[in-house]
Amino acid sequence: MDASDDTGATAPGAGTPEPPAPRRTKKLVNAPDEVVADALRGLAAAHPRLRVDPRARLVVRTDAPVAGKVGLVSGGGTGHEPLHSGFVGPGMLDAACPGAVFTSPVPHQMVEATRAVDGGAGVLHVVKNYTGDVLNFRMAAELAEEEGLSVRQVVVDDDVAVSDSTFTAGRRGTGATLFVEKIAGALAERRAPLDAVADVARRVNDASRSFGVALTACTTPERGVPTFELGPDEIEVGVGIHGEPGRERRALAPARELVETAVEAVLAELPDPVDGPVMALLNGMGGTPLLELYVAYGDLVEALELRGVPVVRSLVGNYVTSLDMAGFSVTLCRADEEMLRLWDAPVETAALRWGR
Known part of the structure; x- marks a missing residue:
């Protein structure tokens, strides 16, 4: 007779039970600790016009460095795709430095990327305001x-x-x-000097505000379980792109009400004029289908029209994500005429392309 029954339980007196099998993450990964390198290999295969080094974790546009052009470098933790690697190419970034999942890249990546894109006109680092990113990019710049x-x-x-x-x-x-x-990438493509490219990047940031809502938590490949808990009828209002807590946890509501919450929060801090034109990004967090994102975008336009705020440019889709989180974020930018011209300029990247 076997020492265990058909449930796998160990029979009394059969000795030390076998340790439980390690948890397998229900995701399209081979090994959690190799997911970044594997994804970069896939990016390279899908977009051969990029120079991708999976081990060094660098993504560089094929023709870099471009003589006389300001180079743009950005980066951050993996898990926000297509940000940043999907935005490398003519008219946008010259290089991206992907870190581990939700973890800042390290300074030597950033230095190597900076060297790779320096065409003699200087390099601009675009840094998201997270402590690790800010400290590491500062060290890399030095x-x-x-x-x-x-x-x-x-x-x-x-x-x-x-x-x-x-x-x-x-x-x-x-x-x-x-x-x-x-926008900064488009100005750099026109061979503007480094200080001018940095200035327009700051103006765009100063003119932009965002707010996110999570319907579910995300699950990292390493943990295999959600990063935080939400009840079946709970949402997180003001969530961060790593699952950081927001303003409050509240009951699920119709899309129109959730969009209204985001619009009120963004417009309250958006620079004047209150009724000036905006560029709008209705962004998915990675796990929300386009069907729902378009529902939310229709509600967004309606909410802004009621306030006399015209939308002059728009994007709808998954652009700044949080792995598989369901939810959305709203970003509005008070764009002036120069910003709009630069927004409309040609761009050719894996995730964003028009005008060519």
């Missing part, structure tokens, strides 16, 4: 400058949900990062 490279940095801090959080001092950097990278 090391690059010791090598004789000219570097400027712009910190993106658009999330109005909280003024300070576990990961930041001040507002978190979220959806406005896309606006900053696209």
Whole structure:
């Protein structure tokens, strides 16, 4: 007779039971500790016009460095795709440094990326306002400058949900990062000088505000379980892109009410004029289908029209995500005529392309 029955339980007196099998993450991964390298190999295969180094964790546009052009470098923890690697290419970033999941890249990645894109006109670092990102990019800039490279940095801090959080001092950097990278990237493509590119990046950040809502938590490949708990009828209002807590936890409500909450929060902190035109990003967090995102975008436009705020440019989709989190974020930018012209300029990246 076997020492165990058909349930797998060990019979009395059969000795020490076998340890439980390790938890397997129900995700399309081979090994959690290899997920970043594996994803970068896939990115390289899908987009051969990018120079991708899965081990060094660098994504560089094929023609970099471009002589006489300001180079743009950004980066952050993996898990926010297509930010940042999906935005590398003509008209946007010159290089991206992906870190481990929800973890800042390290300074040597950033220095190597800076070297790779320096075409003699200097390099701009676009940094989301998270403590690790800010400290590591600052160190990288100092090391690059010791090598004789000219570097400027712009910190993106658009999330109005909280003024300070576990990961930041001040507002978190979220959806406005896309606006900053696209508009500054377009100006750099026109061979504008480094200070002018940094200036427009700061103006875009200053003119942008964001707010997010989570319907579910996300699950990292390493943990295999949700990063926080929400009841079946609970949502997190003002959530961060790493699952950081927001303003409050409340009961689920119709899309129109959730969008209204986001609009009120963003407009309360958006620079004047109150009724000026805006660029709008209705962003998915990674686990929300487009069907629902378009529902939310219709409600967003309606809410803004009722307030006399015209939407002059828009994007709907998953652009600044949080792995598989269900939910959305709203980013509005008070765009002036120069910003709109730069937004409309050609761009050719894995995740964003038009005008070519």
